[in-house]
Amino acid sequence: MKIADLSLPGCRVITPFVFDDERGRFVKTYHAPSFREMGIDDVFVEDFYSMSRRGVVRGLHFQVPPAHGNKLVTCIEGRIFDVLLDLRRGSPTYGQHLTLTLDGAAGTLVYLPAGIAHGFCALSDGAVMLYRMTAVHAADCDKGIRWDSAGIEWPVQAPILSKRDAAFPTLAGFASPFTYEGGEGTGRRSP
Numbered sequence: 001m002k003i004a005d006l007s008l009p010g011c012r013v014i015t016p017f018v019f020d021d022e023r024g025r026f027v028k029t030y031h032a033p034s035f036r037e038m039g040i041d042d043v044f045v046e047d048f049y050s051m052s053r054r055g056v057v058r059g060l061h062f063q064v065p066p067a068h069g070n071k072l073v074t075c076i077e078g079r080i081f082d083v084l085l086d087l088r089r090g091s092p093t094y095g096q097h098l099t100l101t102l103d104g105a106a107g108t109l110v111y112l113p114a115g116i117a118h119g120f121c122a123l124s125d126g127a128v129m130l131y132r133m134t135a136v137h138a139a140d141c142d143k144g145i146r147w148d149s150a151g152i153e154w155p156v157q158a159p160i161l162s163k164r165d166a167a168f169p170t171l172a173g174f175a176s177p178f179t180y181e182g183g184e185g186t187g188r189r190s191p
Contacts, residue, residue, distance in 0.1 A: 001031065003038040006100075008086045008093045009180070010113035013100070014038070016074075018107050027107040029074055030132065040111060042070050046133040049076070052122040057159035058129075059119015060085050060145040060168070064177050067142075068114040069135025075102035078127030080120040081155050085145060085171070088115035091180035095171060097152055104128070115178030117145050121154055144168040 002015040019026040052058060060083065063069060085097040102108055112118055149170035
């Protein structure tokens with residue numbers, strides 16, 4: 001596995017071990033010793049996945065304290081336009097976002113510390129996203145920023161949205177509870 005820093009402090013992209021042969025593909029998405037060597041020693045407590053059709057936008061999602069946590073995400077089938085948005089007050093990139101394309105064929109993973117909102121748009125007919133979390137889902141702490149309020153150039157004009165995602169507050173109207181702690185300490189929380 002290889003790791004590289006992204007432009008939002010604490011966010012990283014991880015290239016996993018991928019093995020292809022005549023049977024298909026094998027991808028190792030998590031290996032605790034390798035992650036520790038890369039400086040990620042989180043305790044992950046919950047995994048889930050989502051399936052989306054082309055044109056679906058999900059996000060921008062996060063959990064607020066006390067149920068905030070770090071995420072490890074990957075697209076395991078299809079292609080997505082992935083978005084990370086910094087919500088940590090005091091961060092040198094507060095309010096800024098970055099985008100990248102994740103493809104199930106590559107298996108690339110993205111690590112997001114607490115205080116980074118996440119969203120994506122499905123670019124393929126079907127896209128499956130796998131999430132690994134350091135905090136268990138807590139419905140009362142599950143929040144979001146409206147998809148079209150942070151200056152993101154989405155690849156769709158009229159996305160398929162849930163009613164909940166469409167009703168999220170704008171970035172300008174959101175009072176962030178997250179604080180940037182500098183360096184590698186980016187508001188991370190592991191139980």
